[in-house]
Amino acid sequence: MRVYFSIMLLASLVLATCTSPIYLSDVQPSSPESPAFHSNKLDKTRLRDMSIGDPVILDPVTTAWLSTRGEIFVLDHKKQKVISHYEGKEGITSFTHRSTSFYWIEEEKEQNLVRYDFEQVETLWRAPAPESTTQPLIVDTMVVVAGIHGTIGAYSIETGKEIWKISVEDRIYLNPLQYGQSILLIGDSGVIFALNSSDGSIEWKKNTGESFQVASISGDVLYCGTLDGAMTRFRIPDREFSWRVQTKYPVRNAPFIDNERVYWVNAGGEVYQIDKTGGAADQLISLETPVSGKPARTEQGLLFAGMDGTLYHVNYSDGGFLDTLKFSGRLRCTPFFMNDKWYVTMEDYWLYALE
Numbered sequence: 001m002r003v004y005f006s007i008m009l010l011a012s013l014v015l016a017t018c019t020s021p022i023y024l025s026d027v028q029p030s031s032p033e034s035p036a037f038h039s040n041k042l043d044k045t046r047l048r049d050m051s052i053g054d055p056v057i058l059d060p061v062t063t064a065w066l067s068t069r070g071e072i073f074v075l076d077h078k079k080q081k082v083i084s085h086y087e088g089k090e091g092i093t094s095f096t097h098r099s100t101s102f103y104w105i106e107e108e109k110e111q112n113l114v115r116y117d118f119e120q121v122e123t124l125w126r127a128p129a130p131e132s133t134t135q136p137l138i139v140d141t142m143v144v145v146a147g148i149h150g151t152i153g154a155y156s157i158e159t160g161k162e163i164w165k166i167s168v169e170d171r172i173y174l175n176p177l178q179y180g181q182s183i184l185l186i187g188d189s190g191v192i193f194a195l196n197s198s199d200g201s202i203e204w205k206k207n208t209g210e211s212f213q214v215a216s217i218s219g220d221v222l223y224c225g226t227l228d229g230a231m232t233r234f235r236i237p238d239r240e241f242s243w244r245v246q247t248k249y250p251v252r253n254a255p256f257i258d259n260e261r262v263y264w265v266n267a268g269g270e271v272y273q274i275d276k277t278g279g280a281a282d283q284l285i286s287l288e289t290p291v292s293g294k295p296a297r298t299e300q301g302l303l304f305a306g307m308d309g310t311l312y313h314v315n316y317s318d319g320g321f322l323d324t325l326k327f328s329g330r331l332r333c334t335p336f337f338m339n340d341k342w343y344v345t346m347e348d349y350w351l352y353a354l355e
Contacts, residue, residue: 035299035337043353045080047073047345054293054333056097061339064102066095072102074118077339077353084118094135094175096143098157103136103143105129113145113155127160129153137176137183139197144183146172152185152200166200168193177217179236184222186215192222192234206239213252221276223262225251231264231272231281245274245281256295256302263295263302263316271295271304271314284319287312293334296342305331305344327352 047065055063061078070088072095075081088106095104100119106112113129113136116122130147137144142154142163150170154163170187177184182203185193190210194203211227221242222234229247234240249268256263263273269287274280289308296303301322304312307330313322330347337343342354 035342043080045075045351045353047075047349047351053094054336056095057336057338058097063338064095064097066092066104070106072104072116075351077341077343084121086116086118093133096136096138098138101157103138103157105132105136105145107131113143113153113160115143115157115160125160127155127162129155132172134172135175137178139178139183142197144176144197146176146185148172150187152176152183152195154197154200164200166195166202168202168205174212174215177215177222179217184217184236186212186224192239194236204239208234208241213250214254216254216257218257223255223257225253225255225264225266229266231255231262231274233262233276233278243274243278245272247272253291254294256297258297263297265291265295265304269306271302271319273316282319284316285314285321287314292330292332296335296337298342303335303342305333305335307331309346311335311344325354 055065057063062074062076064072064074066072070092071085072088073082073085076083092104092106095102101115101117103115106114111129111131112126114126115124117124129145130151130153132145132147134146141157143157145153148171150168150172153165156163170189170191172185173188174186181197183195183197190208192206192208196203212224213227214225216223220236222236224232224234227250229249229251230244231251232244233242235242247266247270249266251264251266253265260276261273262276265271267290269289271284272281273284287304287306289306292305292307301313301315306312309327309329309331311325311331315322327346332345332347335342335344343351345351
């Protein structure tokens, strides 16, 4: 079924800030596994500042965003306005959350792990932490920080007290990942480390010789993109690769993984798919542009946010275009579905809703 877009631009809403407390739950939005994509109109909402990366979905109608100025703000998608925000500082690169609290690394005289509660509208604690550009990882009652220079620290989620700290002989630029009671680290030299979450001890490590650019975990498998253009499937229990697909350009975007297949795009805009268990990979199409974020699955196909300002809707069966929608500037995040709409952001601070 071909998708047609008709665009209706509503009057712009300059978002006012509210300092009243709000409650943010851990409930994820309930939506179909592959929601339909058939836009009848296009609304747009003004963000406070340019966003960094994908938003954190807090509940079925609210998202949290990190801006280039270090602000974290919460957007109500029904009201189309910011309902709370933290006046941060430049240098915050990512954050995570549990219940009403956000956790991030910020730099003042030294690096600190910060817990800020949006319900109480206050900073609950700051704790010295390793220099880090990755997203803190919440594991049970701990917040784990992976430092650039290989120092890994675990801190009490309630008090910020250090629980354990270790060092590995590698630089860490990719987000730590949880695998059962283990914490997986992807070293810049291609070494994969598995740490025991209770005390930080190294359970095992594997030198792969790869230059990993992105890593995602799905079940017992790590899917990693490499600088030389490969997508790899690493079986964690076996500590071995089950397949490796070579392409022409670096793979820096996380893949989309469904029950049977893996879809990804490389830096040259080439879209591939492969059966999860292996076999021949198929190049679906070349978008001829890099994309922001990872593919998003719709009822009919895959959505890609092109850096050329085009939202591409691609049939995942034959690689044909279901439709395209041109914007006036670069798109900046993975298309996401919530509140019965698809959303995408653009570099001019606008958030677009496709109904």
